[in-house]
Amino acid sequence: MSRPLEGVRVLDWTIWQQGPVSTMMLADLGAEVIKIEERVGGDPGRGVMSVAGAMIGTSSGPNFYFEANNRHKKSLTLNLKTPEAREIIYKLVEKSDVFVQNFRKGVADKLGLGYEALKKYNPKLIYASATGYGPFGPDSAEPSFDYMGLARSGIMTAAGEPDHPPLAITGGIADQMGAIILSYGILAALIARDKYGIGQQVDSSHLGSMTALQGLNVSCKAMLGAEFKRTLRAAAPSPLWNHYQCGDGKWICLAMPQQDRYWPDFCKVLGVQHLEKDPRFDTMGKRAENAKDLVPLLDKVFASQPRDHWMKALKAGGDFIYTVVNSIDDLMRDEQMLTNDYIVEYDHPRIGQTKIVGFPVRLSETPGDPRGAAPEFGEHTELLLTELLDYSWEDVARLKEAEVI
């Protein structure tokens, strides 16, 4: 069986993370992605040598940042300021289904690569933009990075505890989110093209996609005028919906919403049967009222044994809802991640044996496949021009000389 998007061709004029990840996801599903890069400079993501102070690659080898965001793709280098380069793009547009870009508002139009220009060459083109703040409004032309998406979306004040200042979240999740929702929009537009025979513009932003991530929280404010408050772990309103540190420093997390169902067995497993009928704690309401007394008692119990002990005890002691609190590092060894192909082995042509992030959704008949290498800079320029666009080798030589490619 072919992959879901086999035969779909995507032109990917994107840089850094938010744009590139959206097309990488389409490539995981089988789309052919042609990355258009400025022939001097290219995607600055190629040059990222450190993120937040951590070295992420060497100047001679591939860096994981570029690799993770650009696997599977072909690279075509062009000098976009020359008319001949534009012409090459127009020819590519005629043979493609989707065009994705994440430049600041106005840049594409200035270079003749806006929707109005490109759709003349392919009226059914899906033209997708990854932006910071959406297509309209006072900030629609402002540049944006991941951190802006965290800040503007409210999530920095939804993370942590009430007395914390706004907190950052590492790992580029606003960029990931913008990418995921853009690629979601492209899937919807492909369906619409199949059904109605039309192309259209798709816009996804840091702000809009982070709103979707926090949909319930934002709805609460939008509908009721209230928001979820950050809670103090030490006084969690439901002590059975809380995380606890075990004797070996590792953490465990409980999530039992209908907690009266679990309370007697839970007391037994923890060896605190005397608390079960304690009038301060014997109902959900009273446990909430007296949480700041109960949580420290439970803290002490969990701290008396290593996490393994408690994981086993909870497994054997009842039908509880609990799990380990992982770090990113722990995911590597989490059997659940490996069995489900959330992390897969990949023999990379240049890096060698490595592991990469898998495709997040399982499709039983047409699964996605994350195994693919990011291209060298301009690796496919000649191939694409000669095979896809029928340029002759003479043309290619001339374009090189004119510094178009």
Next chain:
Amino acid sequence: MPKPLEGIRVLDWTIWQQGPVSTMMLGDLGAEVIKIEDRVSGDPGRGIMSIGGAATGAAGNRNYYFETNNRHKKSITLDLKQPEAKAIIYKLVEKSDVFVQNFRKGVAGRLGLDYQALSQHNPKLIYASATGYGPDGPDSGEPSFDYMGLARSGIMNAVGEPDMDPLSITGGIADQMGAIMLAYGVMTALLVRERYGIGQEVDGSHLGSMMALQGLNLASRLTLGKEFRRAYRTKAPNPLWNHYKCGDGKWLCLAMIQADRYWSGFCKTLGIQHLEQDPKFATMTVRGKNSEEIIAVIDQVFASQPREYWMNALKHGGDFIYTLVNTVNDLPDDPQMLVNDYIVDYDHPSWGPSKVVGVPVRLSKTPGDPRGVAPEFGEHTEQVLIDLLGYSWEDIGQLKEKEII
């Protein structure tokens, strides 16, 4: 122009948040969603009266939690343990495109509602499951709530600063994420069905989708052996990629990745020109080494004026990359949210004028629409049976008498 999923019928046998949000998103894009509820208890989300200690109730005996997760849907109530109820579902399956469920592994099979059973009635059916830990592996049968997704995915150790305990994030983002990726998988399967004429199973989990959210962080660990570390705000390696508190207690956020380009203009705007050429701060590299010292200075400067002052100063002082740190509370008043329809007005039939979270991605010709009401319990049972399945009023009378509907 109709919406992208107009004509697609989705059977939605889901409860709480993760499953319901995935079908709500398909409803936003135009799909007809029929929510199948147990005739005695229904979706427990209907009964949620508080979350994290905050009341969720709204006018008309409705709560925003259920409303948000179930807008657009029809509700049909059935006693799934009775064979006649199953017969009704099988008939619905024949007339539907997608079936979505989020019960614990094994439940659907016991009730005759798993893929094997349903695909006999519609071989092209797309059967989607929202799970905690994916379809395979030791924990695939474990129950999971949002908090489990946070804990297991590593994100609780990616929030905040190095010396902090694992931290929670409010608002149900793991549930949202699981829902988003499941809807993403369903759309992919719909495209596949069009192209290859097949149905299949789709699984989107808390663990897998939270992994996609943290894709870059995990890729770093997989390729390089190290993860992004949480950073101290007061020692951020790039002081121009950091957040700062202003004189009125409000925060703003800077994200200038190529910091040297901005440093001179930034010093001028902040009135610290004397530090521009200071050998301790003059380049990105030395600022990284002396970041604690320079951040203390910048902290002091920002604290000397309210945020509005600084937003103005930054706007006029150069082409800086900066934004405000919102709380979720601030979002409904942020013009950027409103003008992009990330939050829209909606005159709810039972509450009157309200606001709801919009569709996160803009499609220029076939946009989604978030305006839709969540159904009363069983509101559409009779309509679905009569109009869609051809039952008579007499049949309905009988089914009611037997407590099947």
